[in-house]
Amino acid sequence: MPELPEVETMRRGITPVIGARIADVKRIRSRHRPLVISPAARSFRRRAIGTTIAGVDRIGKRVVLQLDNHEAIVFEPRMTGLVLLTDPPDRDHLRLTIDLTDARPRQLFYWDRRGLGHIDLLSAAELAQRFAPDRIGPDALDVTARQLANRLASSRREIKVALLDQRSVAGIGNLYASEILHLARIHPAIGCSALTGDQWRALHRAMRRVLNAAIRHEGSTLRDGTYRNALNVAGGYQNHHRVYDRANLPCPVCHRRVVRIVQAQRSTFFCPRCQGPRQTESASPVRRRESGNIAPTR
DNA sequence: CCCCAGTCCTGCGGGC
DNA sequence: TGCCCGCAGGACTGGG
Numbered sequence A: 001m002p003e004l005p006e007v008e009t010m011r012r013g014i015t016p017v018i019g020a021r022i023a024d025v026k027r028i029r030s031r032h033r034p035l036v037i038s039p040a041a042r043s044f045r046r047r048a049i050g051t052t053i054a055g056v057d058r059i060g061k062r063v064v065l066q067l068d069n070h071e072a073i074v075f076e077p078r079m080t081g082l083v084l085l086t087d088p089p090d091r092d093h094l095r096l097t098i099d100l101t102d103a104r105p106r107q108l109f110y111w112d113r114r115g116l117g118h119i120d121l122l123s124a125a126e127l128a129q130r131f132a133p134d135r136i137g138p139d140a141l142d143v144t145a146r147q148l149a150n151r152l153a154s155s156r157r158e159i160k161v162a163l164l165d166q167r168s169v170a171g172i173g174n175l176y177a178s179e180i181l182h183l184a185r186i187h188p189a190i191g192c193s194a195l196t197g198d199q200w201r202a203l204h205r206a207m208r209r210v211l212n213a214a215i216r217h218e219g220s221t222l223r224d225g226t227y228r229n230a231l232n233v234a235g236g237y238q239n240h241h242r243v244y245d246r247a248n249l250p251c252p253v254c255h256r257r258v259v260r261i262v263q264a265q266r267s268t269f270f271c272p273r274c275q276g277p278r279q280t281e282s283a284s285p286v287r288r289r290e291s292g293n294i295a296p297t298r
Numbered sequence B: 001c002c003c004c005a006g007t008c009c010t011g012c013g014g015g016c
Numbered sequence C: 001t002g003c004c005c006g007c008a009g010g011a012c013t014g015g016g
Helices: A004-013 A041-048 A124-130 A145-152 A159-164 A174-184 A197-216
Strands: A021-027 A036-038 A053-059 A062-067 A072-076 A081-084 A094-101 A107-112 A118-122 A259-263 A266-270
Touching: A004 A053, A004 A062, A004 A081, A004 A197, A021 A041, A036 A041, A041 A118, A072 A081, A072 A124, A118 A124, A145 A197, A159 A174, A174 A197, A174 A266
Parallel strands: A036 A118
Antiparallel strands: A021 A094, A053 A062, A062 A072, A072 A118, A081 A107, A094 A107, A259 A266
C-alpha cells in the first residue's frame, strides 16, 4: 500500500532515469487482466517514444515522469504497484516496461501484483486539471499547521477519516494515519471540529515526524512483502510501527494493549490510554499558554 | 456538502 | 489436507 513515504522512496530511487530517452513502451501480457493505461496503448506509445525524461516528481501518492515535450507519465500504484529500475519481484505481475537510451538505466519497470494501479500519459493541461486544488490537497510534507486546521476544523468528520481524504491533505493512507495520530496522542474517532489548536499543532508535527522517519527507512514492507524500493529492496519502517497492525500487542509508550476499530470500512489502530478518552486529555502534558493558538478562519 | 457502500484485483490466512 | 470465504485498502462512482 504505497503511501507518501513509499512513493517518495520510489521517486528518489528512479531519479537516474532523468536525461534518458524513451525508446519503447511495452505493456506486458499475462494471464491477468491487462493494466489500465490511458490513452490506449497505441497512442500512449506514439506520444511517449522519442521523448526525454526531464524530471521525476511526486504528487501525493503518484510518481510523475515529466517529459521534455511537456507531457507527463503518471504512475498511480494504489495497493500493490511498484516502479523499479531493476528486475521486479516476479515476472508474472510485471505490467509495463519502458526501454531507455542515452542513460545508465536501460529499463524502467512497472510491477503490480493486484493490478489496481493506473498509468496515464497526460498533457500539461490534463495534468493541471487532474491535480487541481479542488481535487487534491496540499502535500502532507508541505502543508502548514495553520492550513491543516483551516481546511479541516469546520468538518464534523472523524479525524482519521478526514486524514485519508486526499482533498484534505495529500499522501496519507491507512497505515500512516494510525501512526501519526498515535504520535500526536489524538483519538482517531474525535471529530475534526473538536480538536484544539494545540492538537492541530501536535498533529502537524507528528505528521512530519512520522512521514520523514518512514522516508529515512525507505517505507514500510508489511508481512505480505509486497512493497520494495526501486532496486527491489524491502523498506525498514515496519520495524518502527507504533500501532499499525499491532492489535492486542503492547503500546510502545504505555504498554497497554493496542485496539483495532473500523472506521469508514478500514482498520484503525490506536492506544486507548495514550489517545483517549475522547474529548478530554490535552495533546501535551504541559499546560498551554494563550500564545500562538491556531484559530481557524471563518 | 457529507457520507456510505460498492467496484476493481490477487494472495493469503482463518475456519471448518 | 484442502477448500471456501473474507479480508487487505487507494481512488473513484453513484445514491441517499
